[in-house]
Amino acid sequence: METFSISSAVQKRLDKPQPMLTGGDWHLAEDNSVSDIYNPSNGEILGVAASATRADCERAITAARSTFDAGVWTGFTPAQRGKILWRAADLLELYADEIAELEMLDAGKSFSGVREGEIPFAADCFRYYAGWCTKIEGSTKQLSTVPDQEFHIYTRREPIGVAALIVPWNGPLVQAAWKVAPALAAGCSCILKPATETPLSSVRLGEILLEAGVPPGVFNLLLGGGSTVGQLLAEHPDVDKVSFTGSTEVGKQIIDAARGNLKKVSLELGGKSPVIVYADADIEAAIAGIAQGIFSHAGQVCVAGSRLYVEESIYEQVVEGVAKIAREMRVGPATTEGMDMGPLISQRHLTSVCKMVQAGIDSGARLLTGGERIEGQGGYYLQPTVFADTKHGMQIVEEEIFGPVLVAMPFSPDADIAAIANANAYGLAASVWTRDISKAHKTAARIKAGILWINCHGIPDAAIPFGGYRQSGWGRENGFESLLQYTELKSVVALL
Ligand code: NAP
Numbered sequence: 046m047e048t049f050s051i052s053s054a055v056q057k058r059l060d061k062p063q064p065m066l067t068g069g070d071w072h073l074a075e076d077n078s079v080s081d082i083y084n085p086s087n088g089e090i091l092g093v094a095a096s097a098t099r100a101d102c103e104r105a106i107t108a109a110r111s112t113f114d115a116g117v118w119t120g121f122t123p124a125q126r127g128k129i130l131w132r133a134a135d136l137l138e139l140y141a142d143e144i145a146e147l148e149m150l151d152a153g154k155s156f157s158g159v160r161e162g163e164i165p166f167a168a169d170c171f172r173y174y175a176g177w178c179t180k181i182e183g184s185t186k187q188l189s190t191v192p193d194q195e196f197h198i199y200t201r202r203e204p205i206g207v208a209a210l211i212v213p214w215n216g217p218l219v220q221a222a223w224k225v226a227p228a229l230a231a232g233c234s235c236i237l238k239p240a241t242e243t244p245l246s247s248v249r250l251g252e253i254l255l256e257a258g259v260p261p262g263v264f265n266l267l268l269g270g271g272s273t274v275g276q277l278l279a280e281h282p283d284v285d286k287v288s289f290t291g292s293t294e295v296g297k298q299i300i301d302a303a304r305g306n307l308k309k310v311s312l313e314l315g316g317k318s319p320v321i322v323y324a325d326a327d328i329e330a331a332i333a334g335i336a337q338g339i340f341s342h343a344g345q346v347c348v349a350g351s352r353l354y355v356e357e358s359i360y361e362q363v364v365e366g367v368a369k370i371a372r373e374m375r376v377g378p379a380t381t382e383g384m385d386m387g388p389l390i391s392q393r394h395l396t397s398v399c400k401m402v403q404a405g406i407d408s409g410a411r412l413l414t415g416g417e418r419i420e421g422q423g424g425y426y427l428q429p430t431v432f433a434d435t436k437h438g439m440q441i442v443e444e445e446i447f448g449p450v451l452v453a454m455p456f457s458p459d460a461d462i463a464a465i466a467n468a469n470a471y472g473l474a475a476s477v478w479t480r481d482i483s484k485a486h487k488t489a490a491r492i493k494a495g496i497l498w499i500n501c502h503g504i505p506d507a508a509i510p511f512g513g514y515r516q517s518g519w520g521r522e523n524g525f526e527s528l529l530q531y532t533e534l535k536s537v538v539a540l541l
Pocket residue numbers: 211212213214215238239240241242269270271272274275276277279290291292293295296298299313314315316346347445446447
């Protein structure tokens with residue numbers, strides 16, 4: 046088993062229970078309860094994190110409510126708010142080495158991937174929304190039935206209030222940034238709840254936001270389980286908005302929980318994103334893109350290209366090409382540089398992915414490569430897995446696996462491939478591979494997905510709206526569209 050020495054700065058953090066942040070105070074749970082934090086690369090316990098009681102949740106909600114109602118954050122000028130968000134981005138970069146180490150240990154991501162990818166990406170998200178702070182505006186309107194000079198009518202965009210932000214474990218820092226940055230840009234007070242599996246980077250983010258100048262109580266952090274803390278946030282009458290990223294199943298529970306005060310809900314949920322490869326595609330580029338689209342972060346990516354459709358004349362070549370990449374991938378600890386794929390997040394998740402692989406085998410799909418656990422490293426590893434000749438109706442084709450498991454199917458040139466790809470409950474993302482630009486855009490128009498890539502897969506950006514059709518969610522993250530979801534729109538009609 047490899048050995049990795051944790052830096053003294055990170056070890057010092059891990060030696061203490063991870064605290065929560067309420068009204069500017071860092072504290073543990075009222076009853077001192079904690080939960081273990083695991084390193085998915087070796088299965089060892091890294092430390093413990095506070096686990097909020099109901100009283101801790103009430104305290105955080107009260108802090109957010111009172112700062113919002115007192116106009117603490119909206120009392121800053123938009124330019125001041127923008128400067129603070131920009132400073133948060135600078136601090137994320139300043140502390141990048143430490144944050145990358147935390148995320149590597151906690152979420153099983155490679156140091157360089159976080160250092161060079163996710164941290165710049167999260168920082169860019171804060172800078173993108175820093176720019177929006179000074180550009181939130183309404184418009185003037187005209188009554189349709191009355192001459193213009195008799196009324197003055199305008200709209201105002203106002204912050205929605207207290208926003209609960211619930212994020213999963215697969216991209217803890219980036220997913221937090223995608224919610225915290227627009228919520229703060231809009232002028233909301235917020236409460237972040239990371240997944241129990243991955244609290245570390247959100248504690249660091251809380252410190253950074255305070256250091257950047259976000260006033261105490263405007264950003265609050267609760268740690269603890271979804272069925273307790275998350276559920277309470279979704280139900281609470283003093284929370285005006287819940288923004289959730291995670292499973293479709295929990296997304297539906299959030300909707301139920303939110304009915305009490307009809308808080309606004311946005312949901313970024315699961316996917317089973319199709320990848321369509323036409324015979325005229327650049328085959329080598331497609332093979333590399335498909336492998337990257339399903340195996341990056343061991344398939345624990347909401348937009349993973351997990352359902353592959355290849356035109357029959359190149360089907361064997363493409364699936365064999367992807368399988369070859371899979372066979373050659375080095376799978377191992379995130380803490381070892383040079384690995385192509387790291388661990389799954391937890392024993393529980395590994396078990397659930399393995400069950401799906403078995404279901405694939407049992408349903409008669411052809412296992413081209415992978416499917417086995419990799420033992421001996423202590424962590425939660427699965428071989429990159431490719432199933433060929435799968436069929437609609439099989440569980441592995443219909444359901445999100447959230448692991449490094451690809452299902453592949455051929456299609457004939459006269460098939461209506463867009464309709465076939467659309468025959469799934471999800472609609473998060475898709476990609477189309479072809480050299481024919483007309484075919485690419487025609488297919489793009491017909492696929493039911495919130496984001497569609499042509500000749501690439503899995504490229505998000507703070508400026509590009511991102512979210513799901515169908516059971517992949519409600520609303521959009523990123524872009525101006527996300528900011529709007531942290532606002533209410535008011536129309537003011539004045540009789541002159
Ligand atoms: P999950 O249960 O949906 O968890 C996501 C977040 O919601 C976590 O912070 C979780 O807290 C919290 N949560 C859980 N139950 C809640 C409830 N009743 N009310 C409010 N919040 C609640 O996802 P998971 O169990 O970690 O993963 C399960 C599956 O979800 C995956 O296999 C994958 O299919 C999907 N998933 C999708 C995405 C995505 O990006 N779209 C991300 C992650 C997972 P705790 O975890 O602390 O309990």
